[in-house]
Amino acid sequence: MTRRPDHSEDGTDRPQEPSDVECSRRSFLGYSVAGATVPFLVREASLAADTDTTTESPADATNFVVQATPSWYFIQRENGSQEMKWGPVGHAVIGGRPGGYGELIPNDRMYIHNRARPPDIDRRTWRLKLNGDALTRPRSFTYDELLAMPSVTLKRTIDCGANCAAFFPKLPPGGADNRWLPVGYTQWHFGAVGAAEWKGVRAKDVLAAAGADSPVDVKFTGLDVIADPGFPGGTVHYSQVAPADKVLKDDTLLVYGMNGQDLPIDHGYPLRLLLSGWVAVTYVKWLGEIEVSKHRIPPAGLQTNHMLTGPAYPTPASVSVGPVRSAIEHDREITLAPGDITLRGRAWSGAGAIESVDVSVEKLASPGRWVTEMPWRTARLLSTPEPYMWVRFEVPWPGVKPGQYRVMSRAKDKAGNVQPRPEDVVWNQHGLAYNGHYPLDLIVLPPSDMP
Ligand SMILES: Nc1nc2c(c(=O)[nH]1)N[C@H]1C(S)=C(S)[C@@H](COP(=O)(O)O)O[C@H]1N2
Numbered sequence: 001m002t003r004r005p006d007h008s009e010d011g012t013d014r015p016q017e018p019s020d021v022e023c024s025r026r027s028f029l030g031y032s033v034a035g036a037t038v039p040f041l042v043r044e045a046s047l048a049a050d051t052d053t054t055t056e057s058p059a060d061a062t063n064f065v066v067q068a069t070p071s072w073y074f075i076q077r078e079n080g081s082q083e084m085k086w087g088p089v090g091h092a093v094i095g096g097r098p099g100g101y102g103e104l105i106p107n108d109r110m111y112i113h114n115r116a117r118p119p120d121i122d123r124r125t126w127r128l129k130l131n132g133d134a135l136t137r138p139r140s141f142t143y144d145e146l147l148a149m150p151s152v153t154l155k156r157t158i159d160c161g162a163n164c165a166a167f168f169p170k171l172p173p174g175g176a177d178n179r180w181l182p183v184g185y186t187q188w189h190f191g192a193v194g195a196a197e198w199k200g201v202r203a204k205d206v207l208a209a210a211g212a213d214s215p216v217d218v219k220f221t222g223l224d225v226i227a228d229p230g231f232p233g234g235t236v237h238y239s240q241v242a243p244a245d246k247v248l249k250d251d252t253l254l255v256y257g258m259n260g261q262d263l264p265i266d267h268g269y270p271l272r273l274l275l276s277g278w279v280a281v282t283y284v285k286w287l288g289e290i291e292v293s294k295h296r297i298p299p300a301g302l303q304t305n306h307m308l309t310g311p312a313y314p315t316p317a318s319v320s321v322g323p324v325r326s327a328i329e330h331d332r333e334i335t336l337a338p339g340d341i342t343l344r345g346r347a348w349s350g351a352g353a354i355e356s357v358d359v360s361v362e363k364l365a366s367p368g369r370w371v372t373e374m375p376w377r378t379a380r381l382l383s384t385p386e387p388y389m390w391v392r393f394e395v396p397w398p399g400v401k402p403g404q405y406r407v408m409s410r411a412k413d414k415a416g417n418v419q420p421r422p423e424d425v426v427w428n429q430h431g432l433a434y435n436g437h438y439p440l441d442l443i444v445l446p447p448s449d450m451p
């Protein structure tokens with residue numbers, strides 16, 4: 001196993017917050033024990049004695065992420081919340097480190113959102129259990145049985161519903177007159193998103209093999225054990241209910257492969273759900289059980305935290321289809337050299353394909369006063385937009401002078417949804433579905449002014 005580049009080895013590049021460096025050291029400790037190859041060998045040896053499919057990893061049970069997450073590529077927002085940095089997405093080489101991803105994000109650079117340590121699963125003893133009153137032949141599937149079924153491969157964006165949550169005001173509209181309502185938990189900026197080529201079986205084929213008859217709702221439950229004092233016994237399994245008409249669509253998959261490899265442990269090994277176009281909070285990882293019901297199943301467990309609540313929502317509303325969003329391929333407050341700059345980014349929508357993207361730039365004229373530097377300009381899309389898959393875009397920004405700038409991108413999808421102004425985004429308590437064209441701060445200085 002090769003040690004991956006970590007900013008803490010090299011003080012010559014961009015400064016990092018001390019907490020970032022600390023976080024990668026911790027991840028490396030966990031990785032060296034619980035890396036991809038080691039636990040497999042351990043599981044091989046202990047197979048005969050161990051029939052449990054989920055055993056607590058002894059490596060570092062307090063770290064909710066198994067793989068290495070070097071601070072060069074990730075920002076740790078919370079334990080288990082590893083945000084993808086946008087700088088390396090766009091840049092072939094920064095400080096000698098490989099970046100400049102193609103349309104797909106490499107598996108070891110994909111953002112991670114875990115509520116607990118991923119369960120340590122042996123796929124030879126693991127079973128996917130199907131039950132519920134809409135099944136005429138309830139049964140379990142082995143990993144090999146799923147692999148033997150016809151497979152489907154799809155390129156899809158994966159976007160946490162709470163991506164960009166940090167950009168919501170922390171007080172609801174009305175401010176001090178209202179109860180303090182925190183916005184979400186993880187203060188994601190733009191990087192709780194990625195795209196991969198997912199391989200798996202159609203959920204509808206699996207349901208059919210268990211004799212599904214007029215299902216109405218389907219509940220997917222994960223094997224991770226999440227500590228939460230709000231539930232009986234102090235723990236809860238992650239779960240998501242989806243209507244059968246969504247589950248039976250051709251592009252709803254039970255996924256076992258990601259970018260040509262087995263699904264990594266942090267991304268749901270051995271099996272996760274993919275509901276094309278829906279926000280990723282619904283993509284249950286480490287699947288263990290699927291309940292197929294003839295009746296509506298009310299949202300329960302952590303799913304109730306993934307609903308729109310707040311002054312604008314007298315009754316809680318589900319979030320399903322992902323909002324239209326976009327991001328620029330730079331980290332915040334990075335310093336660029338003056339001259340001709342090409343701004344690049346990516347845009348995506350859960351409602352389908354992207355129609356167009358506009359980019360604008362403001363400059364700090366005097367403290368607190370931003371003036372338009374480049375009015376909204378239509379970006380060039382670098383490929384034909386596909387439904388539920390992000391599209392790359394670029395726009396020239398010529399003759400840039402030294403200064404402090406902020407860059408905004410505003411995408412429109414083919415369904416007609418447009419990213420609103422930040423002040424027009426409807427506030428909700430859990431920080432879901434923020435999609436304003438929030439500005440990204442950039443600094444332009446001649447290299448000679450750099451210390
Ligand atoms: N079992 C389980 N599934 C889960 C989660 C989880 O904590 N446990 N997190 C969800 C959330 S909020 C997101 S955004 C995605 C993240 O997927 P990733 O870590 O593969 O990027 O998984 C979803 N599926």
Ligand SMILES: [Mo]
Nearest residue numbers: 113160161281
């Ligand atoms: Mo998430």
